[in-house]
Amino acid sequence: MGVLTSRVQKMKKIQLIILLLIFQSSLFAQNILPQEDYWETQLTPLIEVNDMLRLIYNDPFKETFLNAIPAGYPMNKSVNINSFYGVRNHPIHKVLLFHRGIDLKGATGEKAIATGDGDVIEVGFKTDLGNYIKIKHCYGFESIYGHLNKILVKKGHHVKRMQIIGEVGATGTVSGPHLHYTLKKNNQYIDPFDFLFMDFERGKIGMLR
Numbered sequence: 001m002g003v004l005t006s007r008v009q010k011m012k013k014i015q016l017i018i019l020l021l022i023f024q025s026s027l028f029a030q031n032i033l034p035q036e037d038y039w040e041t042q043l044t045p046l047i048e049v050n051d052m053l054r055l056i057y058n059d060p061f062k063e064t065f066l067n068a069i070p071a072g073y074p075m076n077k078s079v080n081i082n083s084f085y086g087v088r089n090h091p092i093h094k095v096l097l098f099h100r101g102i103d104l105k106g107a108t109g110e111k112a113i114a115t116g117d118g119d120v121i122e123v124g125f126k127t128d129l130g131n132y133i134k135i136k137h138c139y140g141f142e143s144i145y146g147h148l149n150k151i152l153v154k155k156g157h158h159v160k161r162m163q164i165i166g167e168v169g170a171t172g173t174v175s176g177p178h179l180h181y182t183l184k185k186n187n188q189y190i191d192p193f194d195f196l197f198m199d200f201e202r203g204k205i206g207m208l209r
């Protein structure tokens with residue numbers, strides 16, 4: 001009788017341990033490491049850069065999704081801006097037009113790099129953009145690189161942050177070589193300025209100003 005009781009007790013103990021392990025692993029899956037679509041639902045609706053930064057900054061798992069956000073400078077050099085986002089007197093058309101991106105100083109042949117992981121969804125030529133590349137990232141982001149001299153990726157390519165995708169040029173309606181850089185979020189144009197200074201590479205979030 002005594003042997004049987006202790007065997008039953010042992011079995012109960014093992015059952016309890018198994019239950020505890022299942023409970024712990026479900027805790028880990030649900031409460032500690034968020035589900036894959038967690039950031040999709042949190043980050044996608046945001047338009048304001050401060051809201052995005054607040055969310056990203058407070059997330060202990062930011063390293064897992066940071067590379068999918070287009071941030072940093074689209075060339076391997078320090079920030080140097082020709083023309084800002086917003087209403088401006090167009091240098092060629094001589095009328096007030098909304099500039100839906102930012103113009104970055106560059107010489108023909110300098111390398112343009114992807115600012116985040118994503119898929120090339122469009123390459124081509126438009127008069128106002130010249131040769132351009134459009135990359136779709138996660139969370140509703142798109143980045144566009146214009147007036148390129150050369151396009152080094154094809155539609156459908158998956159690109160990584162910092163990957164060389166083209167060469168700076170002066171194609172389309174321009175007064176000289178530069179890189180036109182546009183950011184879109186949920187199909188709306190946004191000012192890329194703050195994103196140019198985001199330092200996601202070193203695993204920390206900060207504005208490098």
Ligand SMILES: [Zn+2]
Nearest residue numbers: 101102103180
């Ligand atoms: Zn431009």
